Amino acid sequence: MGEQLYDIQEWVRRGLGAHRTIERMLARGEIPRPIRIGRNRRWTGEQIDNWIRSRTEQVEQIGEPAAATVGRPRGRG
Numbered sequence: 001m002g003e004q005l006y007d008i009q010e011w012v013r014r015g016l017g018a019h020r021t022i023e024r025m026l027a028r029g030e031i032p033r034p035i036r037i038g039r040n041r042r043w044t045g046e047q048i049d050n051w052i053r054s055r056t057e058q059v060e061q062i063g064e065p066a067a068a069t070v071g072r073p074r075g076r077g
Contacts, residue, residue, distance in 0.1 A: 005035065005042035036037065 011022045011031070025031045031051055034041035 003044050005044060006048065007042060010048060
């Protein structure tokens with residue numbers, strides 16, 4: 001059997017932002033490209049986990065808490 005595939009709601013369930021935030025991140029190329037199955041977009045759990053891990057490592061290098069940067073709008077404030 002193959003690996004389980006997840007829809008955009010999995011990103012939301014994992015607390016990475018609202019549906020629209022994830023859509024924007026996808027459009028900007030900030031998250032991995034999904035696998036297309038017809039009109040559906042799916043990601044492997046490994047893709048999501050690897051993205052979270054790499055994002056956490058990037059944030060730790062600059063010394064900012066990871067939760068404070070995930071899904072935060074750019075250029076505001």
